[in-house]
Amino acid sequence: MDEEEDGKDWKSDVNVEIMAEWFxxxxxxxxxxxxxxxxxxxxxxxxxxxxxxYLASRDLPEKANDMEQRKDMSDSxxxxxxxxxxxxxxxxxxxxxxxxxxxxxxxxSEVQTKSHPHPERPDRLRAIMGGLSAAGLFSGLxxxxxxxxATLAELEWVHSHSxxxxxxxxxxxxxxxxxxxxxxxxxxxxxxxxxxxxxxDLMTAIVKGQILNxxxxxxxxGHHALSATAMGFCLHNNAALAAKAALSxxxxxxxxxxxxxxxxxxxQEIFDSDSSVLYVSLHRHxxxxxxxxxxxxxxxxxxxxxxxxxxxxxxxxxxxxEDYLFAxxxxxxxxxxxxxxxxxxxxxxxxxAKGDPLGGCQVTPSGxxxxxxxxxxxxxxxxxxxLEGGYNLRSISASAxxxxxxLLGVSPGEIPPSWQPTFAGLLAVSExxxxxxxxxxIDRMSLLNMQMLLSAAETKFKENKNxxxxxxxxxxxxxxxxx
Numbered sequence: 001m002d003e004e005e006d007g008k009d010w011k012s013d014v015n016v017e018i019m020a021e022w023f024x025x026x027x028x029x030x031x032x033x034x035x036x037x038x039x040x041x042x043x044x045x046x047x048x049x050x051x052x053x054y055l056a057s058r059d060l061p062e063k064a065n066d067m068e069q070r071k072d073m074s075d076s077x078x079x080x081x082x083x084x085x086x087x088x089x090x091x092x093x094x095x096x097x098x099x100x101x102x103x104x105x106x107x108x109s110e111v112q113t114k115s116h117p118h119p120e121r122p123d124r125l126r127a128i129m130g131g132l133s134a135a136g137l138f139s140g141l142x143x144x145x146x147x148x149x150a151t152l153a154e155l156e157w158v159h160s161h162s163x164x165x166x167x168x169x170x171x172x173x174x175x176x177x178x179x180x181x182x183x184x185x186x187x188x189x190x191x192x193x194x195x196x197x198x199x200x201d202l203m204t205a206i207v208k209g210q211i212l213n214x215x216x217x218x219x220x221x222g223h224h225a226l227s228a229t230a231m232g233f234c235l236h237n238n239a240a241l242a243a244k245a246a247l248s249x250x251x252x253x254x255x256x257x258x259x260x261x262x263x264x265x266x267x268q269e270i271f272d273s274d275s276s277v278l279y280v281s282l283h284r285h286x287x288x289x290x291x292x293x294x295x296x297x298x299x300x301x302x303x304x305x306x307x308x309x310x311x312x313x314x315x316x317x318x319x320x321x322e323d324y325l326f327a328x329x330x331x332x333x334x335x336x337x338x339x340x341x342x343x344x345x346x347x348x349x350x351x352x353a354k355g356d357p358l359g360g361c362q363v364t365p366s367g368x369x370x371x372x373x374x375x376x377x378x379x380x381x382x383x384x385x386x387l388e389g390g391y392n393l394r395s396i397s398a399s400a401x402x403x404x405x406x407l408l409g410v411s412p413g414e415i416p417p418s419w420q421p422t423f424a425g426l427l428a429v430s431e432x433x434x435x436x437x438x439x440x441x442i443d444r445m446s447l448l449n450m451q452m453l454l455s456a457a458e459t460k461f462k463e464n465k466n467x468x469x470x471x472x473x474x475x476x477x478x479x480x481x482x483x
Contacts, residue, residue: 020033022045024038024040025049025050026043026047026392026393027040027355027391027393028121029041040357041355042059043058044058044059047060049397050126051126051130052130052134053127053134053394053397053401054127054131054395054398055131056130056134058394083139084138085138085141085144086144087144088143088146088211096212097142097211097212097213097215097408098142098145098202098215099132099142099144100147100201100214100215100216101144101198102198104147104191105122105194105195105218105220106126107185107187107191108185108188108191108219112175119358120219120221122219124391124393124396125219128387128397131397131398137404141408142404142408145201145205145211146201148194148197148198149194151197152164154196154200155241157241158227158240158241159227162228163227163228163229163230167184168189170189171189179230179231181233182230188220189235195218195220195236196238199216199218199239199242199386203246203249203345204245206382207251207342207343208249212381213376213381213382213384213385214385215384215385215400216238216242216385217387217400218238218387219387220236221234221387222235222239222267222386223237223238223264223265223266224262224265226266227266227269227270232265234266237267239258239345239386239388240256240267240270242345243256243345247277250342251342252342253339253340253341254344255277255336255341256271256278256279256344256346256347257280257281257347257375258279258280258282258349258388259348259349260281260347260388261284261358261359261360261361262283262290262291262292262349263281263295263311265292267279267347268294271301271309272301272303272305273302273304274308275304275305277308278335278336278339278341279308279310280310280312280336281295281310281312282314282327283295283312284314284319284359285313286314295311297313297431297435298435300438306439307436307438310331310432312428313432314361314424314425314428316424318360319361319425320362320364321362321363322419322420322421324352326419326421326425327432330442330443330450331432331442334442336378337378338440338441341379344378344382344383344384345384345386346372346375346385346386347386347388348386348400348403349387349390350390350399351389351391353368355394355395356395358391369406370412372402372406373411373412383407385403423454423458426454429450433446433447434447
């Protein structure tokens, strides 16, 4: 008798218990079935975050009848309960803020059963839209731009013909993948065309003065999409297409500010040799060990575009408001003032937000609001905000609301004087200043002050073995401009 036959009647006397689990709607962390709240973020398993975004109670379950109704619905059948802004027309007041959104972008989802939900999921848009609606930000304050699909010719403004064809081919299959992490289903090409078309039309309307600013609430995201390759959850590069639309509409110089926690390698590659587009990115880098590995401070562009890529790479996680604003004040704003863009696009990933399962940073809605306010003041309100990443629903919903309030003219107030950079942040900003001073005027006294503070802090941190994410203190820190 062989081993296989010999083991047929064997039964273990050990009880193997498979623990049931549920995945948190807010942060997609797994939890034991007998727990009612997520052990990672504290969200109740039946919270109303998809309907009310960040304004939903974190702790209390929904009403019993709502809970029973949701049990009988698939994820794709949960509808948005919103009051949409009125539809925009060319005759709409030119001072308005336009929202770009189409429910068909929710059809883009991963259909294969995996051990864990994909972080880039339709619920991201549901929570954002639900939060904006619940906060009353749509009531008479915004308009909704009509959505349309980008044409294949428009997509080839920034992508190769073969890339566009490859994305379009996914509509013939229930499930497709570009690498291990970037999925597509038979609706993904449609969603990607809608996202791109929305960004193109919003940017065109801003440049032509038909609207003041816009917020493109779109997915799939775009800033990792290279000219010939889809990657990093991204199919078409929405921000790059918006920049091309701005140039086509008459802008001479376009700036893209990318504050997604991941470097926008696709956007940088597309405009690497183009001096008409200034690309600025703040991102977690960790000496190239954080996805996608690009975005070192030494990456400044090539050929005619040399000096028009500005990278501020954080050396570790845990970076928060203080360091982002310090970078804006000491690197970004001086360069932007010299570049004097005609149009500005924010690649607004919210995965550097506190609580994000992928980013590991600490930016708050207030931090995002202050960054937006600095750009809003410089551009006199003319901004296009394009949604990129962000995978904690409560964080992205609150952050999106904070940004939209600024677009609507609500100031977040003065930057708190207590916000001082950390050692890690000071290190990254100082390095960026030194490199960018080859191409732009960086205030020498500010740079000298940073280097003196950095030298003193470095000695202190080595002696005391302090956490590099602790604020740098001292008389020099108090002298830094607060905006």
